[in-house]
Amino acid sequence: QLQFVESGGGLVQPGGSLRLSCAASGFTLDQFVVGWFRQAPGKEREGFSCISRSGGSTNLLDSVKGRFTISRDNAKNTVYLQMSNLKPEDTAVYYCAAAQVCHTLGTSTTPLYKYWGQGTQVTVSS
Numbered sequence: 001q002l003q004f005v006e007s008g009g010g011l012v013q014p015g016g017s018l019r020l021s022c023a024a025s026g027f028t029l030d031q032f033v034v035g036w037f038r039q040a041p042g043k044e045r046e047g048f049s050c051i052s053r054s055g056g057s058t059n060l061l062d063s064v065k066g067r068f069t070i071s072r073d074n075a076k077n078t079v080y081l082q083m084s085n086l087k088p089e090d091t092a093v094y095y096c097a098a099a100q101v102c103h104t105l106g107t108s109t110t111p112l113y114k115y116w117g118q119g120t121q122v123t124v125s126s
Contacts, residue, residue, distance in 0.1 A: 009120030050102035
């Protein structure tokens with residue numbers, strides 16, 4: 001089955017940090033750009049970051065810029081999301097997905113990505 005397997009989520013206090021991993025299963029990661037998405041309860045799934053095939057270029061929404069860093073290791077077929085200074089509004093299920101190009105960040109372009117995994121829950125609460 002072609003999909004991502006996300007891991008690393010959990011409960012963290014405001015101001016804390018987490019590192020999420022996203023491993024490609026059944027396909028070669030370096031053929032695709034990878035987007036990170038999140039979905040909070042009652043809200044649409046939102047793309048907030050994307051990384052190029054080589055990892056040399058990344059896009060981030062302003063809401064996470066300066067706090068989140070996306071990276072990839074193609075040799076390990078894995079993409080990472082380092083999150084710091086976490087806020088309660090970052091609480092969501094986090095997903096990654098693949099595409100041929102990085103699409104506009106936000107909610108409208110999520111259907112253009114594929115190989116969705118089950119996601120990993122991130123809860124920011126004191």
